[in-house]
Amino acid sequence: MMRPLALLRPALLAAAFALPASAQQIGTVASSEPTLRGTPPGAATRTLALGSGLVSNETVASSASGRGQLLFADQSTLSLAPNTTIVLDRFVYDPASGAGAVGLSLTEGALRFIGGTLSRQQDAVITTPTASIGIRGSTVLVLYRGGQTYAIFIAGERMCIVSGGTQSCTSRQGGVLTNDGYAGSVASEFLTLILSLIDGNPAGGGGTGPGTGVDNPNPSERGPVSTIGEEFDRMIFEDDFTLDAIFEFLEENYFYEE
DSSP states (O other): OOOOHHHHHHHHHHOOOSOOTTOOEEEEEEEEESOEEEEOTTSOOEEEOTTOEEETTOEEEEOTTOEEEEEETTSOEEEEOTTOEEEEEEEEEETTTTEEEEEEEEEEEEEEEEOOTGGGTSOEEEEETTEEEEEEEEEEEEEEETTEEEEEEEEEEEEEEEETTEEEEEOSTTEEEETTEEEEEOOHHHHHHHHHHHHOOOTTSSSOOTTOOOSOSSOGGGOOSOTTOOOOOTTTTTTOOOHHHHHHHHHTTOOBOO
16 A cells, blocks of 8 residues: 655655766655666666655666556656556756646556646646657546557546547546547546556555545436446456456457447
Protein backbone atom coordinates (compact mmCIF):
# COMPACT_ATOMS: atom_id res chain seq x y z
CA MET A 1 0.00 0.00 0.00
CA MET A 2 1.32 3.43 -0.91
CA ARG A 3 2.09 5.75 1.98
CA PRO A 4 0.08 8.99 2.16
CA LEU A 5 2.00 11.60 0.19
CA ALA A 6 1.15 14.35 2.66
CA LEU A 7 3.32 12.64 5.27
CA LEU A 8 6.27 12.34 2.90
CA ARG A 9 6.44 15.65 1.03
CA PRO A 10 8.57 17.78 3.39
CA ALA A 11 11.33 15.21 3.63
CA LEU A 12 11.11 13.98 0.05
CA LEU A 13 11.33 17.35 -1.62
CA ALA A 14 14.53 18.11 0.28
CA ALA A 15 16.20 14.79 -0.49
CA ALA A 16 18.47 13.87 -3.40
CA PHE A 17 20.41 10.61 -3.36
CA ALA A 18 22.99 9.33 -5.88
CA LEU A 19 22.38 12.02 -8.48
CA PRO A 20 25.04 13.05 -10.99
CA ALA A 21 26.86 16.13 -9.70
CA SER A 22 25.64 18.39 -12.51
CA ALA A 23 22.03 17.17 -12.49
CA GLN A 24 19.12 19.26 -11.26
CA GLN A 25 16.51 17.40 -9.26
CA ILE A 26 12.98 17.49 -10.72
CA GLY A 27 11.24 15.04 -8.42
CA THR A 28 11.51 12.41 -5.73
CA VAL A 29 10.62 8.76 -5.22
CA ALA A 30 7.61 8.72 -2.89
CA SER A 31 7.20 4.93 -2.83
CA SER A 32 9.17 1.98 -4.16
CA GLU A 33 7.99 -1.60 -3.66
CA PRO A 34 10.29 -3.40 -3.54
CA THR A 35 12.57 -1.25 -5.71
CA LEU A 36 12.72 0.77 -8.89
CA ARG A 37 15.76 1.25 -11.12
CA GLY A 38 16.81 4.60 -12.53
CA THR A 39 19.34 5.51 -15.20
CA PRO A 40 20.17 9.24 -15.34
CA PRO A 41 21.64 10.56 -18.60
CA GLY A 42 25.37 9.84 -18.73
CA ALA A 43 25.34 7.86 -15.49
CA ALA A 44 25.10 4.26 -14.35
CA THR A 45 21.85 2.54 -13.46
CA ARG A 46 21.02 2.85 -9.76
CA THR A 47 18.45 1.58 -7.29
CA LEU A 48 15.71 4.10 -6.55
CA ALA A 49 14.59 3.91 -2.94
CA LEU A 50 12.25 6.06 -0.88
CA GLY A 51 13.54 9.65 -1.09
CA SER A 52 15.80 9.16 -4.12
CA GLY A 53 16.00 12.25 -6.36
CA LEU A 54 15.07 12.19 -10.05
CA VAL A 55 16.49 14.21 -12.94
CA SER A 56 15.38 15.18 -16.45
CA ASN A 57 15.80 12.48 -19.13
CA GLU A 58 16.19 9.77 -16.51
CA THR A 59 14.86 6.34 -17.41
CA VAL A 60 12.87 4.70 -14.61
CA ALA A 61 11.88 1.03 -14.71
CA SER A 62 9.96 -1.34 -12.46
CA SER A 63 10.51 -5.08 -12.28
CA ALA A 64 7.92 -7.82 -12.77
CA SER A 65 7.07 -7.57 -9.06
CA GLY A 66 7.87 -3.89 -8.53
CA ARG A 67 5.91 -0.68 -8.55
CA GLY A 68 6.46 2.84 -7.33
CA GLN A 69 5.26 6.39 -7.12
CA LEU A 70 7.12 9.55 -8.14
CA LEU A 71 6.38 13.04 -6.80
CA PHE A 72 7.29 16.20 -8.74
CA ALA A 73 7.81 19.78 -7.62
CA ASP A 74 4.38 20.98 -8.79
CA GLN A 75 2.76 18.10 -6.82
CA SER A 76 2.12 15.99 -9.91
CA THR A 77 2.38 12.30 -9.09
CA LEU A 78 3.19 9.35 -11.31
CA SER A 79 2.56 5.73 -10.31
CA LEU A 80 4.17 2.83 -12.17
CA ALA A 81 2.75 -0.68 -12.56
CA PRO A 82 5.03 -3.76 -12.69
CA ASN A 83 7.06 -4.22 -15.89
CA THR A 84 6.86 -0.55 -16.79
CA THR A 85 9.56 1.71 -18.28
CA ILE A 86 9.32 5.49 -18.60
CA VAL A 87 11.63 8.36 -19.55
CA LEU A 88 11.28 11.71 -17.74
CA ASP A 89 11.70 13.77 -20.90
CA ARG A 90 11.17 17.21 -19.41
CA PHE A 91 9.97 18.89 -16.26
CA VAL A 92 10.33 22.65 -15.90
CA TYR A 93 8.59 24.47 -13.06
CA ASP A 94 8.84 28.01 -11.69
CA PRO A 95 7.02 28.08 -8.30
CA ALA A 96 6.87 31.88 -8.34
CA SER A 97 4.93 32.12 -11.61
CA GLY A 98 3.48 28.61 -11.69
CA ALA A 99 4.74 28.25 -15.27
CA GLY A 100 6.55 25.29 -16.78
CA ALA A 101 6.04 22.07 -18.73
CA VAL A 102 5.62 18.36 -18.06
CA GLY A 103 6.51 15.67 -20.59
CA LEU A 104 7.41 11.99 -20.31
CA SER A 105 7.53 8.87 -22.44
CA LEU A 106 6.02 5.48 -21.69
CA THR A 107 7.92 2.81 -23.59
CA GLU A 108 6.27 -0.24 -22.01
CA GLY A 109 3.71 -1.02 -19.31
CA ALA A 110 1.16 1.08 -17.44
CA LEU A 111 1.09 4.21 -15.30
CA ARG A 112 -1.27 6.52 -13.49
CA PHE A 113 -0.75 10.29 -13.74
CA ILE A 114 -2.33 12.76 -11.30
CA GLY A 115 -1.88 16.32 -12.51
CA GLY A 116 -0.49 19.06 -10.28
CA THR A 117 -0.18 22.81 -10.71
CA LEU A 118 1.22 22.74 -14.24
CA SER A 119 -1.43 20.52 -15.82
CA ARG A 120 -4.18 22.82 -14.57
CA GLN A 121 -2.79 25.56 -16.85
CA GLN A 122 -1.58 23.58 -19.84
CA ASP A 123 -1.47 19.98 -21.00
CA ALA A 124 0.95 17.55 -19.46
CA VAL A 125 2.08 15.26 -22.29
CA ILE A 126 2.70 11.53 -22.16
CA THR A 127 4.03 9.98 -25.35
CA THR A 128 4.16 6.34 -26.37
CA PRO A 129 5.69 4.90 -29.55
CA THR A 130 2.29 5.20 -31.26
CA ALA A 131 0.49 8.18 -29.69
CA SER A 132 0.67 11.39 -27.70
CA ILE A 133 -1.70 11.97 -24.77
CA GLY A 134 -2.44 15.49 -23.52
CA ILE A 135 -3.75 15.74 -19.95
CA ARG A 136 -5.40 18.90 -18.63
CA GLY A 137 -6.08 19.03 -14.90
CA SER A 138 -6.88 15.33 -14.70
CA THR A 139 -6.08 11.89 -13.37
CA VAL A 140 -5.56 9.27 -16.10
CA LEU A 141 -4.26 5.78 -16.75
CA VAL A 142 -1.99 5.18 -19.75
CA LEU A 143 -1.04 1.72 -20.98
CA TYR A 144 1.20 0.68 -23.86
CA ARG A 145 2.25 -2.67 -25.25
CA GLY A 146 2.83 -4.22 -28.65
CA GLY A 147 2.10 -1.10 -30.66
CA GLN A 148 -1.22 -0.31 -28.95
CA THR A 149 -1.84 2.66 -26.65
CA TYR A 150 -4.75 2.86 -24.21
CA ALA A 151 -5.56 5.98 -22.19
CA ILE A 152 -8.35 5.80 -19.60
CA PHE A 153 -9.83 8.95 -18.09
CA ILE A 154 -10.45 8.79 -14.33
CA ALA A 155 -11.36 12.32 -13.21
CA GLY A 156 -10.73 15.99 -13.94
CA GLU A 157 -11.04 18.30 -16.93
CA ARG A 158 -10.11 16.41 -20.12
CA MET A 159 -7.75 14.01 -21.87
CA CYS A 160 -6.88 13.94 -25.58
CA ILE A 161 -4.94 11.52 -27.76
CA VAL A 162 -3.20 12.24 -31.06
CA SER A 163 -2.33 9.26 -33.25
CA GLY A 164 -1.82 9.15 -36.99
CA GLY A 165 -2.54 12.87 -37.24
CA THR A 166 -6.02 12.51 -35.71
CA GLN A 167 -7.05 13.89 -32.30
CA SER A 168 -9.76 12.48 -30.03
CA CYS A 169 -10.74 13.73 -26.55
CA THR A 170 -12.88 12.65 -23.62
CA SER A 171 -13.89 13.90 -20.19
CA ARG A 172 -16.12 10.92 -19.42
CA GLN A 173 -15.07 8.96 -16.34
CA GLY A 174 -13.92 5.55 -17.53
CA GLY A 175 -13.63 6.80 -21.13
CA VAL A 176 -11.05 4.94 -23.22
CA LEU A 177 -8.96 6.50 -25.99
CA THR A 178 -6.85 4.29 -28.27
CA ASN A 179 -4.79 4.73 -31.43
CA ASP A 180 -8.11 4.62 -33.30
CA GLY A 181 -9.83 7.29 -31.18
CA TYR A 182 -12.62 6.98 -28.61
CA ALA A 183 -13.43 3.33 -27.91
CA GLY A 184 -16.16 3.51 -25.25
CA SER A 185 -15.87 3.32 -21.46
CA VAL A 186 -15.06 0.78 -18.78
CA ALA A 187 -16.69 0.16 -15.42
CA SER A 188 -15.39 1.44 -12.10
CA GLU A 189 -14.55 -2.14 -11.06
CA PHE A 190 -12.09 -2.38 -13.92
CA LEU A 191 -10.44 0.91 -12.94
CA THR A 192 -10.16 -0.34 -9.37
CA LEU A 193 -8.42 -3.51 -10.58
CA ILE A 194 -5.81 -1.55 -12.52
CA LEU A 195 -5.24 0.89 -9.67
CA SER A 196 -4.79 -1.93 -7.17
CA LEU A 197 -2.16 -3.44 -9.49
CA ILE A 198 -0.35 -0.10 -9.59
CA ASP A 199 -0.90 1.09 -6.00
CA GLY A 200 -1.42 -2.11 -4.05
CA ASN A 201 -4.59 -2.98 -2.18
CA PRO A 202 -6.09 -0.13 -0.12
CA ALA A 203 -5.73 -0.27 3.64
CA GLY A 204 -8.72 -1.75 5.43
CA GLY A 205 -9.82 -3.75 2.39
CA GLY A 206 -12.32 -2.76 -0.24
CA GLY A 207 -12.76 0.64 -1.85
CA THR A 208 -10.07 2.55 -3.65
CA GLY A 209 -6.94 4.40 -2.62
CA PRO A 210 -6.96 8.12 -1.89
CA GLY A 211 -6.96 10.40 -4.89
CA THR A 212 -7.95 7.76 -7.45
CA GLY A 213 -11.15 9.53 -8.42
CA VAL A 214 -12.77 6.17 -9.12
CA ASP A 215 -16.53 6.12 -8.72
CA ASN A 216 -19.49 5.04 -10.80
CA PRO A 217 -18.53 6.15 -14.35
CA ASN A 218 -22.14 6.00 -15.48
CA PRO A 219 -24.34 7.96 -13.03
CA SER A 220 -28.10 7.62 -13.33
CA GLU A 221 -28.56 10.82 -15.32
CA ARG A 222 -26.47 9.33 -18.15
CA GLY A 223 -28.79 6.38 -18.62
CA PRO A 224 -27.84 2.68 -18.93
CA VAL A 225 -24.21 1.69 -19.35
CA SER A 226 -25.06 -0.47 -22.35
CA THR A 227 -27.84 -0.46 -24.93
CA ILE A 228 -27.75 -4.26 -25.04
CA GLY A 229 -27.71 -4.94 -21.31
CA GLU A 230 -24.06 -5.98 -20.90
CA GLU A 231 -22.67 -6.05 -17.39
CA PHE A 232 -19.08 -5.89 -16.23
CA ASP A 233 -17.64 -9.25 -15.20
CA ARG A 234 -16.46 -8.58 -11.64
CA MET A 235 -14.59 -11.88 -11.53
CA ILE A 236 -12.66 -11.45 -14.78
CA PHE A 237 -9.31 -11.50 -12.96
CA GLU A 238 -10.46 -13.66 -10.02
CA ASP A 239 -8.04 -13.31 -7.09
CA ASP A 240 -4.84 -12.97 -9.08
CA PHE A 241 -4.36 -10.65 -12.04
CA THR A 242 -1.41 -9.22 -13.90
CA LEU A 243 -0.68 -6.47 -16.38
CA ASP A 244 -0.79 -9.14 -19.11
CA ALA A 245 -4.36 -10.01 -18.11
CA ILE A 246 -5.35 -6.35 -18.24
CA PHE A 247 -3.90 -5.93 -21.73
CA GLU A 248 -5.69 -9.08 -22.89
CA PHE A 249 -8.92 -7.63 -21.54
CA LEU A 250 -8.38 -4.33 -23.37
CA GLU A 251 -7.32 -6.03 -26.59
CA GLU A 252 -10.68 -7.80 -26.65
CA ASN A 253 -12.29 -4.32 -26.81
CA TYR A 254 -14.49 -5.13 -23.83
CA PHE A 255 -15.87 -1.61 -23.46
CA TYR A 256 -19.31 -0.35 -22.69
CA GLU A 257 -21.24 1.23 -25.53
CA GLU A 258 -22.22 4.90 -25.35
